[in-house]
Structure formats: C-alpha cells, structure tokens
Amino acid sequence: MRYFLFVAFLFLKISSSISQNRYTVEESMVTFFSDGIVEDIVAENKTVTSIFEATKKDIAFLVRIKDFQFEKKLMQVHFNEKFLESEKYPKSTFVGSIAGFDGSKEGVQHVTATGKLFMHGVTRDIKIPGTIEKQGSKLILKSKFMIKLADYNISIPQVVWQNISEQVEVDLNFTYIPF
Amino acid sequence: MKLLLLIAVLFSFNAYGQDDLLKALDSAKEESDFTIATFKGTRIINGHSAETKPKGTLEFIFSHRFGRISGGWYTLYGLDDAFVRIGLDYGITDRLSVSVGRNSINKTLDGYVKYKVLRQKTGADAFPFTVTTMGGVAYNIYPKANSDIEGFETVDRLAYTGQALIAKKFNAKLSLQLMPTFIHKNAVDHTFDKNNQFAIGGAGRYKLTKGTAITAEYYYNVDRIHPRYYDAIGFGFDIETGGHVFQLVFTNAVGLTERAFITETRDEFWNGDIHFGFNVTRTFQLKKDKKGSKTTP
Numbered sequence: 001m002r003y004f005l006f007v008a009f010l011f012l013k014i015s016s017s018i019s020q021n022r023y024t025v026e027e028s029m030v031t032f033f034s035d036g037i038v039e040d041i042v043a044e045n046k047t048v049t050s051i052f053e054a055t056k057k058d059i060a061f062l063v064r065i066k067d068f069q070f071e072k073k074l075m076q077v078h079f080n081e082k083f084l085e086s087e088k089y090p091k092s093t094f095v096g097s098i099a100g101f102d103g104s105k106e107g108v109q110h111v112t113a114t115g116k117l118f119m120h121g122v123t124r125d126i127k128i129p130g131t132i133e134k135q136g137s138k139l140i141l142k143s144k145f146m147i148k149l150a151d152y153n154i155s156i157p158q159v160v161w162q163n164i165s166e167q168v169e170v171d172l173n174f175t176y177i178p179f
Numbered sequence: 180m181k182l183l184l185l186i187a188v189l190f191s192f193n194a195y196g197q198d199d200l201l202k203a204l205d206s207a208k209e210e211s212d213f214t215i216a217t218f219k220g221t222r223i224i225n226g227h228s229a230e231t232k233p234k235g236t237l238e239f240i241f242s243h244r245f246g247r248i249s250g251g252w253y254t255l256y257g258l259d260d261a262f263v264r265i266g267l268d269y270g271i272t273d274r275l276s277v278s279v280g281r282n283s284i285n286k287t288l289d290g291y292v293k294y295k296v297l298r299q300k301t302g303a304d305a306f307p308f309t310v311t312t313m314g315g316v317a318y319n320i321y322p323k324a325n326s327d328i329e330g331f332e333t334v335d336r337l338a339y340t341g342q343a344l345i346a347k348k349f350n351a352k353l354s355l356q357l358m359p360t361f362i363h364k365n366a367v368d369h370t371f372d373k374n375n376q377f378a379i380g381g382a383g384r385y386k387l388t389k390g391t392a393i394t395a396e397y398y399y400n401v402d403r404i405h406p407r408y409y410d411a412i413g414f415g416f417d418i419e420t421g422g423h424v425f426q427l428v429f430t431n432a433v434g435l436t437e438r439a440f441i442t443e444t445r446d447e448f449w450n451g452d453i454h455f456g457f458n459v460t461r462t463f464q465l466k467k468d469k470k471g472s473k474t475t476p
Contacts, residue, residue: 073233
C-alpha cells in the first residue's frame, strides 16, 4: 500500500507537471489607439497579467483599467470616469483557447484565440487573430484587433464624440516564460 | 481505496478549467487605487475643491461674476456689471499645485500653494477620504498709492489664507467636502471686522450625467461681528467637455479670493442679491509623461 501510495504520488507529481505546462508573463504591453478628427488617442498598459496553458492551449488575461497610461492626464481621468467607469468595472478579462499553436515548433506561428472578452460589464464571444513565436523557452505573443465601443456599452458623450472614433485598435505584445 | 487514489490521480490531469486560470491571475493581484475625479474642477463655486492639477498640466481659469440679479431690467439683471478673476494653475507633481491670479475687486493679486496630504483610495490599502491643504496670499493693488489713505502702509494690502479641504467621494455621483478655513487680514476697520477670522465651509456635488453635475457651497464665518457682511453661499451647474469645464453659478459673493468671498461678501443671498456667473477652465498638458511611467491623476 505504501509503495502504491508512493507511485501514485509520483504519478500525481508528473501528471501535474504535465497538466501545468504553464507560461506566465515576463513583459506585457497592451496599447489602444483611436484615431480622432481632432487628435489621436493612445494609451498603454504594462501591468497586464496572463497565463497560457500550453498543453490544453488555454489562455487568460487580466487587465486593470486604471493602469492605462495616457499622455494627457485629463484624458486618463475621462477614460476612467466617463468611458470605462473603472471604479465600477476595475478589470477587463479574456478567457479562451488558442487554435493553431504547436508547442514543438520554433518560429512564428499564426494562431487564433477564441473566447470571452469581459469589459465594462459586458461579456462577448470574440475571435482574435495573432501570432506566437517560440524563442527557446520563451513565447512571444502578438495580436492586433478592433473593438467596437458600442458592443461594450461604452457611450461617448455627444459633445466630445468628434474626438473619439467608434472603434479602437488594440495591440497586444506579450513575452511569456515558463511558470 | 486504491480505486479512489486512481481516480484522484486521473482526475488531476483535468484538475483545472479556463476559469481557474483567471482565478490564478486575479488572486495574484490585489492593489489599491486612488479615487479619481472627486470634483470636476479645482474650484467648486467660489472656493477650492480638494482637487489639484496632475503633474505637468496647466489650467487657465477664467471666473466671471455679473451684477445682482435683483438689479432687474435697469441693470439687465446684473449683466451690466462684471467682476472677474483670471488665473493660472500648474501641477508641479500630482499632489502639489501652485497658482497665480488677478481679481478685478480691489485689483487683488493672489497666489496659492495646494498640497494633497492624504488621498482617498480603495482596495487592499483603503483610505476613506482626501485631505488637501491650501495656503494662499492676496495682495490688494488698490489703493494705487499708500498716500491715498491716511496711515496706509504696504503691509496693509496683504491677507493670508490657510485651509484644509477634506473631501470624500461617496460613489460615482456624490462627493462632499468640509473646509475649515483661517483668514488673516493685515489691516481691517475694527468697527466691523476682525484681523483673524475662522470659517467653516461645506460643499458637495451630485453628478446628473457623465458630463454634468450640480454643486453647492456654503461658508459659515464664525468670527462675524457686524451685519454689514454675509456668509458666502452658492449653487452651480458643472458641464465638462473634453479639455474644458464650464461652471455656471449663482452666488451672493463677487470676490474670488478667500478674503473677499468669506469675509467681505456684501450681499444677502436670501434677499435676492444673487449674482449669476461662471468659471471656465481650459487644461493644457505641458509636460508629457515618459511612456509607461505610472501616475495617478
């Protein structure tokens, strides 16, 4: 029995190390870009966390809305207070899985992430194209996609609408390292 | 027992779901956030709010008070008269602001330093309110020459203000503020005024929509000794659009330094001696942050 327990424990260890073929973020950068008539709006967030489970190809992101940094601080206040309402909805998340990734291959691979994006109190199923590049033990994930503000109940007050387009471009640039 | 173990072992392969990934991320991160936008502007009606300008931002603020509405048709409900202050506010750091201004009443030059001592925040390290301290000085350019008034000296032109602005944002809509204020005037007429005066102010704002709010402000002067002066009271409507804040106000005060509106307001609000006016601000970002450096506006 003891022997069996030992084997079972060992097996558990191995299995958990297999099932936890996880990657975590070394460096992250989420940028959004909105090109307006009066001026372009750019914001960056470098505190985004993510876990990528390479065996099952599941991925999760957690974005703190308040960590988006704008060049104009007044814009940052408006972004938090009026548009994303970050006191009410402090976080945005994405949970999904990645198709088209082969962990044994080096180089750039084109992949698609399918899952649920939660933002401003709204959850939507989305599909995001991107690339994953394997560099030794690291993975570099890049993606660029559009978000329609109306899809997430983000309304732009009438008087300032000219400054903000109805769609924003989101850019992801992540470096993953084994957990 | 063996079977149970086997099941446990097998189960361990699938012992997580996608949501567990998210939970792992969520539990790893618990930070506290400073409360933002307790008030729309650095002023509520006549006096200061606990807000300071973020680092590197310059605000141009133009305040205008018309004459008494009770003047009726003869003065076009006060529109014939104008009392103004033109000022510039600048954020040296996210917590420290300075300002200079020029008032038409008594041709007063004013300047102040404002510092956020404590900041309201939520999360792991929560704190319930914001405390900003304000120190100001006002210099009357009127009278033009000291000799215009017998015995008048240059020091008599000066007045000082020390103020604590204690503010709490209760929710996205409601913010309230308390303002204990001390004012020292170098020269007063002792028959109806004191050199040192203490006042306690209360103010609030309630947001109607994302860009508009109603505001109210009242200063109770504890050291009032003569019925010639009244407490400053005001109601306002804030409109925020992009880089501008428009504050439309109704108040009995026409001065825009603490000395002027807290200790020298000559009109009685409840008597109908109300002045319509506005504060208009325009914010400019002079210094841009290095990309990615973290700041809290």
